[in-house]
Amino acid sequence: EEQLVESGGGLVQAGGSLRLSCVASEVTVEDYAIGWFRQVPGKEREAVSCFSDSDDMIYYSDSVKGRFTISADIAKNTVYLQMNSLKPEDTAVYYCAAQYGRPSRANWHIAERYDYWGQGTQVTVSS
DSSP states (O other), rough: OEEEEEOOOOETTTTEEEEEEEEESOTTEEEEEEEEEEEOOSSSSSSEEEEETTTTTEEOOOOOOOOTEEEEEGGGGGEEEEEEEEOOGGHHHHEEEEEOOOOTTTTTTTHHHHHHEOEEEEEEEEE
């Protein structure tokens, strides 16, 4: 069973916008925190944002704060990542991931805490 499915990636020019979607199955956004991560080949996986519905918390990495916005449609069991003012350095494969329970400011970014991962969607930002 594919618990998480990402979509919305593509090619965009610097300064443009994209909205990524993460649709969850057999995982409820009410019970699982949903994180967004990104990875460039040869580089470490980087946490981007996290939505925790159970305690109404949202987290962002410093590199995207003010440009990206995470949100959710609980009825559709879907989490979105709105990406504005995109830069070439945002180019990566973006993954959504789910962890059961409530992450904290100290641990939301730790990939090993997440139980399920999507297949990834490619985001490419040209100069």
